[in-house]
Amino acid sequence: MAEATIQVKHKVGLHARPASLFVQTAAKFSSAIKVKNISANGNFVDAKSIIMVLTLGVMKDHEIVIQTEGADADAALAALKSLIESNFGES
Template sequence: MSEAKFIVSHPAGLHARPASVFVKTCNSFPCDIKVKNVTTNSALVNAKSILSVLTLGVDSGHEILINASGEKEADVIAAIQELINTNFGENV
């Protein structure tokens, strides 16, 4: 199992388009991936479900925890780190 924490710096947080990109990225990996909003102490939810991710209410500046287990779990962490670093591919 791999875990990592990240601060979401996108101005919209993890809502709408950023959440869609996040979920699409997670779905490209075969392992089980969970995400938690550490800032609000939410439950771990399925990172491959757009509805679950949106219910977390991740705003800009919130810390999230990624929990990946299974095949390519380390690659998931690296891919999410890249998403965070590039503001989910948006110029904001």
């Protein structure tokens, strides 16, 4: 299992386009991927579910924990981390 804690810097948080990209990226991997908003004391939810990711209410500057488990766990974690660190491809 791989795990990382990352701060979401995007101005709308995990909503709209960033939320879509996050879920689409997660869906590319076979591993089980869970995500949790530690800034809002939430529970872990399925990172491949757009609805559940929205229920986390991740706003700008919130910190999230991502857990991946499965054959491509490391690759999945790296992909999601780089997506968030690149601010979802926006400068």
